[in-house]
Amino acid sequence: MNRAVLAPLLKLTAFAAVTVLLTAMLAQTLGGFSSGGTVYRARFTDVTGLLAGDDVRISGVQVGKVRDIRVVDNTVAEVAFTVAGDIPLTTTVHAKIRYRNLVGQRYIALSEGPGDVRPLRPDGLIPQSQTTPALDLTVLFNGFRPLFTALAPEAVNQLAYEIIQVLQGEGGTVASLLRRTASLTNTLADRDAVIGRVVTNLNAVLSTLADRSGELDETIQQLQRFVSGLAADRVAIGEALVNLGDLTGATASLLADARPSLAADVDALGTLSTTLNDNAAVIDRTLAGLPDRYGSLTRVASYGSWFNFFLCDFDGTVGVAGHGELNPASFSSPAARCSTAGGRA
Structure with a gap:
């Protein structure tokens, strides 16, 4: 090559x-x-979700695998699993099926129990009294359903996982949970007087509503009729709102067009008010003399819808070149209306 x-x-x-x-x-x-190991057996009342190949752990560390699952006595599940050869088990060992995650994967957790410590022989059997099946999450989560409906999906997953850890003994203890529950109940007990007053006041409100049930029913019925009337006239109300919008637009356009003229008028009113203020004395004298002048005009127009003048006196001068001013004629009427009492015009 x-x-x-x-x-x-x-x-x-x-x-x-x-x-x-x-x-x-x-x-x-x-x-x-898995490189093999010692085979042991354990019997459980329920192994739902546990599969061959799932982990076997001690204190959270993987030490083996589930090898086989079969039913014995028609009621009990027997699980065969392997454990590393250098990790011996005793007859007091306790086997629990726990949730690995929320997807449903499970594993077997082994822990030593109290009592006479003797080695468990290979292919030895862990009896049903020393095993614990997995939690029934369906029942558990159904109890928390009202809470889960108010939480975001991420919060639901986190809370569910923490609940599983608490109930399985990995992330807290039931005692701590009970202490918190006891604290809550003690707090409620300390507030029993306040709660009693709230209940009493609520009872008074409900009694008042019960006494006024007729008026309340009538009010609800009238409100229902009012809403029904609005629903029946919804087309007319919609058209009225559209027309109101058109009117508002037209009014805005009118004001926009008239705004320059209004501004000029306002400026002119300012000039007029200034002029009137500067001539206040003249205006006062004119207004004070108007009654007498209107009285004279009334006498002149007393014979009809016209002005009737009567000549009482006439006098005049004429300027002639070379002769000065001449008084060619002078006239004075002796009529009674021309007397001083009647007034001359």
């Missing part, structure tokens, strides 16, 4: 071998494969 082809081929083969080896080591480290 050509040396130029053989060298790259050897490099590729070496690279592939190292890659496969490292991948296998990584998979073994992550627990993806």
Whole structure:
């Protein structure tokens, strides 16, 4: 084989071998494969969701895998699982099925119990009295349904996971939960007087409403008729609102067109008011003399819808060149209306 082809081929083969080896080591480290171990058995009343290949853990560390699940005595599930050979189990070991996540994956958690510590032989059986099945999440979450409806999906997932951890003993204790519940009940007990007054006041309100049930029914009926009338006239109301909008637009346009003229009129009114203020004395004298003048005009127009003048006196001068001013004629009527009492015009 050509040396130029053989060298790259050897490099590729070496690279592939190292890659496969490292991948296998990584998979073994992550627990993806099981290298065997000691087989044990445990019996549970319910193993719903547990599958072959699921983890077996001690204190949260993976130590084995579920190997097989079968039904015995028609009522009990027997689970065969492996545990690493260097981790011995005792006859007091307790096996619990716990939720791995909210998707539904489960695992078996092993913990040592009190009592006479003796090694559990290979293929030994953990009795049903020392096993605990998984929580029934359906029943649990149905109880929290009113709370979940008010939470965002992310908050629901977080709360549900924390509830599972608390009830499984991983993230808190039931005692802590009970202490918080006791604190809440004590707080309510301390507020019993306030709660009693609230209940009493609410009872008074309900009694008042019961006494006025007739008026309340009539009010509700009138409100229903009013709403029904509005619904029946919704077309006319809609057209009226449209017309009102058109009127508002037209009025705005009118004001926009008349605004320059109004501004000029306002300025002219300012000039007029200034002029009237400067001639206030003249206006006062004129207004004071108007009654007498109107009295004289009334006497002149007393014979009809015209002005009737009567000549009482006549006198005049004429300027003539070379002779000065001449008084060619003078006249004075002796009529009674021309007397001083009647007034001359």
